[in-house]
Amino acid sequence: MVSSSKLVFDRVTAGRTCRDLWHPRFASCLRYNVHFWRTILPGSFKLYIPLLVLPPLVKLNDVTVRYLVEHTLQYVYISLCTYVQAALSLSAQCVLHNLLGRLNYWCVMFWPCLLGVAIGPPLPKQLLRLQAITFFNMSLEAAVRKSTSPVIQYARRSKTLATLTFMAFSSIILTCLRSGIVKQFWLVNPLQDAPLSKKPTGSVCSHAGRCWQYLADGMLKYGMVGIILEAGRAVLRKSKLLAQNPLAIFGQEFRSACNLKLGMFLACYVGIFRAGCCVLGRLNTREEVSHAAVAGFLAGVPYCLYPTYQIYTLGLTKAIEMGWEYCGNKTLNGTKPPTSIGVSLWRQLHRLPMLRLVQMFSFGYLGHVYAFYPHVSPVFHQKAMDVCSTNLTLDMKRRIATWLSEVM
Numbered sequence: 001m002v003s004s005s006k007l008v009f010d011r012v013t014a015g016r017t018c019r020d021l022w023h024p025r026f027a028s029c030l031r032y033n034v035h036f037w038r039t040i041l042p043g044s045f046k047l048y049i050p051l052l053v054l055p056p057l058v059k060l061n062d063v064t065v066r067y068l069v070e071h072t073l074q075y076v077y078i079s080l081c082t083y084v085q086a087a088l089s090l091s092a093q094c095v096l097h098n099l100l101g102r103l104n105y106w107c108v109m110f111w112p113c114l115l116g117v118a119i120g121p122p123l124p125k126q127l128l129r130l131q132a133i134t135f136f137n138m139s140l141e142a143a144v145r146k147s148t149s150p151v152i153q154y155a156r157r158s159k160t161l162a163t164l165t166f167m168a169f170s171s172i173i174l175t176c177l178r179s180g181i182v183k184q185f186w187l188v189n190p191l192q193d194a195p196l197s198k199k200p201t202g203s204v205c206s207h208a209g210r211c212w213q214y215l216a217d218g219m220l221k222y223g224m225v226g227i228i229l230e231a232g233r234a235v236l237r238k239s240k241l242l243a244q245n246p247l248a249i250f251g252q253e254f255r256s257a258c259n260l261k262l263g264m265f266l267a268c269y270v271g272i273f274r275a276g277c278c279v280l281g282r283l284n285t286r287e288e289v290s291h292a293a294v295a296g297f298l299a300g301v302p303y304c305l306y307p308t309y310q311i312y313t314l315g316l317t318k319a320i321e322m323g324w325e326y327c328g329n330k331t332l333n334g335t336k337p338p339t340s341i342g343v344s345l346w347r348q349l350h351r352l353p354m355l356r357l358v359q360m361f362s363f364g365y366l367g368h369v370y371a372f373y374p375h376v377s378p379v380f381h382q383k384a385m386d387v388c389s390t391n392l393t394l395d396m397k398r399r400i401a402t403w404l405s406e407v408m
């Protein structure tokens with residue numbers, strides 16, 4: 001299907017060039033390119049200042065000189081990478097226009113942004129992961145907000161559907177972790193590392209101590225973590241009030257700023273999961289991976305107490321990532337030769353640099369949304385684009401909006 005915005009774009013850009021869209025002040029593409037390669041560097045360094053400042057503040061006690069040097073070098077590297085990616089993307093806008101001889105809908109932002117990331121210098125694994133997942137989450141948010149499909153619109157509003165899907169994500173994640181094939185961070189860790197000697201004799205469970213102790217311990221710990229996190233947030237929000245009067249921490253205004261729901265969600269999540277595993281283990285007289293699947297599914301129910309976008313996307317991306325790793329490890333580690341075309345294709349697919357592909361396509365898509373659907377474009381991405389290009393993309397976006405408004 002050809003979108004209406006593409007048809008309108010093709011109409012308004014007939015006879016217009018990359019100079020009209022990107023650089024009215026520069027007659028030649030070359031001079032414009034020299035100009036921005038020389039001027040946009042500080043933008044990327046500005047964008048990552050929080051990344052430079054925050055981690056040492058969090059670590060505070062164990063900050064060493066060596067850590068500071070390595071951390072600063074990493075900041076410089078990621079800023080330089082981003083600068084090169086941004087400049088390459090901007091150059092690609094002119095190059096693609098000159099190759100095609102006209103402004104093309106997909107060659108404004110989508111392909112240039114994708115190419116900028118693809119040709120640009122590679123990021124270290126940790127940063128690549130962070131960037132790919134952040135971009136992917138933002139793309140998903142934009143795609144859902146942009147969609148006019150009634151099913152998606154209904155899904156966005158329905159708490160029941162959100163809870164049911166979150167339960168499914170939770171089940172996938174905990175099954176992958178319980179199998180021992182995937183090792184990653186999640187809200188709870190289903191694998192017990194307690195020494196077997198601590199285990200009560202005659203118990204089918206692998207945890208130390210009695211079942212009720214194990215359950216109460218988890219619920220208390222996770223409930224406290226939730227309360228401490230929320231209290232920390234309330235302190236930040238009400239810092240002005242507390243600075244004037246520290247005793248206000250016991251007052252009504254501060255208490256109303258504290259939200260206990262995160263603590264409740266975490267306590268119920270771990271409680272249901274642990275109780276489910278113990279009950280199923282006792283009923284079957286042994287522990288199985290499938291019990292984690294059932295208990296993990298049920299543990300997702302408390303999501304309806306605290307339905308937030310952050311927890312939902314964390315569940316979704318973790319389920320995809322872990323499910324992918326699980327399937328990959330299972331097929332790649334199989335010693336048997338591939339028996340069918342399906343299996344060998346699957347193995348080939350798992351050899352692809354997935355993070356890099358996700359990063360590239362998400363970045364291209366976000367660039368596209370930025371230019372043509374600014375009302376659904378994530379605020380953080382818009383800011384990042386404007387800062388890194390020293391407002392060159394912002395001016396371009398405004399020109400497109402003006403052109404489109406002329407024919408609407």
Ligand SMILES: [Zn+2]
Nearest residue numbers: 018019029094
């Ligand atoms: Zn140009």
Ligand SMILES: [Zn+2]
Nearest residue numbers: 205210211278
């Ligand atoms: Zn137990």
